[in-house]
Amino acid sequence: MQTNFAPEQLNNPRVADADRILKRCVHCGLCTAVCSTYVVLGDERDSPRGRIYLIKDMLERGQEHAPTQQVRHHLDRCLTCLSCMTTCPSGVDYMHLVDAARAEIEEKTTRSFKERALRRLLAFVIPFPRRFRLALKAVPLARPFVPLLQRLGLKELAAMLSLAPASIVTREGRFTGAGTAVTHSERRARVVLMTGCAQQVLRPDINDATIRLLARRGVDVIVAHGAGCCGAIVQHMGQETEAKRFARRNIEVWFKEIARGEIDAIIVNASGCGTMVKDYGHMFRREPAFADRAETVSGLTKDVSEFLHEYQLGAPERWSSVRVAYHSACSLQHGQRIHDEPRALLKQAGFAVVDVPEGHICCGSAGTYNILQPEIAGQLKKRKLENIRSTRADVVAAGNIGCITQLNTGFDTPVVHTVELLDWAYGGPTPAGLEHLAAFVTDVPKPKRQIEDYIET
Secondary structure, rough: OOOOOOOOHHOHHHHHHHHHHHHHOOOOHHHHHHHHHHHHHHHHHHOOHHHHHHHHHHHHHOOOOOOHHHHHHHHHOOOOOHHHHHOOOOOOOOOHHHHHHHHHHHHOOOOOHHHHHHHHHHHHHHOOOEEEEEHHHHHHHHHHHHHHHHHHHOOHHHHHHHHOOOOOOOOOOOOOOOOOOOOOOOOOOEEEEOOOOOHHHOOOOHHHHHHHHHHHHOOOEOEEEEEEOOHHHHHHHHHHHHHHHHHHHHHHHHHHHHHHOOOOHHHHHHOOHHHHHHHHHHHHHOHHHHHHHHHHHHHHHEEHHHHHHOOOOOOEEEEOOOOEEOOOHHHHHOOOOOOOOHHHHHHHHOOOOEEEEOOOOOOOOOHHHHHHOHHHHHHHHHHHHHHOOOOOOOOOEEEOOHHHHHHHHHOOOOOHHOOOOHHHHHHOOOOOHHHHHHHHEOOOHHHHHHHHHHHHH
8 A cells, every 4th residue: 555654754653653554455355354344334434444544544644633533433433353464465464553543543533522431431440340340239220221321322321231240240259369289299380360350350250260270280370469451441442551551560560470480371361351461562662661571471471272272181070062152252363363272172171162153253342342332233243143043052152251241141042261161171160150051061980081181191
């Protein structure tokens, strides 16, 4: 793609980066076929190629011109699912281009009072577990007003209340100490677990299952207190400075653990967070005092399925005839390019794994997208659920809390985290909501399990 930036414009690092990315685009249009918003809306401006043109025009207009309402409208409707990056033959770095464009928009435009208030509310509540937990406790009082909110045009607030779980998990999880390897005479690895923000409120069982599963295989799991939200929630709303604040805090906390002893990996079990943390090196590349530490953290970060696949779990303790539909989160398959590892782990654990048709299409969660863009998110969710139903699965496995929350709302097939199923197969408790499937799971005879485990290791 030809660009027309003036030399003085290229002195701006954001514009210079965008110029390099834009020049890689060859207008081929392959990205449109895999773009979730283009598939449901059919508008070229709601495709990666269309948005790239809009971003180019916005930046070429210069600092003195504010981004237009049209640019903001179509960039707001981007899911950042990154399916386009998986498909692009030219290697266009769309993720960083759209992040830069959103930051530009937030710095130079003024949104309506409703939009500003909603975005501030989301940024104030969701990244902070205590605030989020308190907010969820108030949801039952507000839920009866959902129809009224919809009639008043407050569709975003109505979507937020509809997405909230019917029952609130009041406990903070059992991961507040340390998960020490308990089943092996010697430690095999030492890892830091990122407990995140929304996930530990919505489904703390995921972190508990992760710790049990790792500790059972000789891994010491450290929960570094002081770490929190990865920053993705605010990053995708264009709040670049706030995203860096979250990231900087995590890096500082994790480096204290690294100073105490060798860390084999930083484990992330929410793939949206994993994509963000793996990008910390890029985020701080222009800050010499912080760049090396950020790059180290990004290099150590692994999705839990990525780590477990390399680590080898051995033979399961239980065998099942449960049919599992594997939903591949966009942030895992496109953001981190992790495709086969979760499927392989589930098959090794004895589950019958089936793929969901149109697996590259987003479910509509995408961080806070299902709140900020409820109509499009609803269309994508309906499409995804129809595809899942076609598999006739007993349960759905996913690697991201956003997808789990989105798909669990009003769906008759339970959706759980991949690691919860693995923990169940390797001796853990039955995941919440799967009690009706316990009859289809049987213990593997111990002698056979020991032989298979020996062969595996």
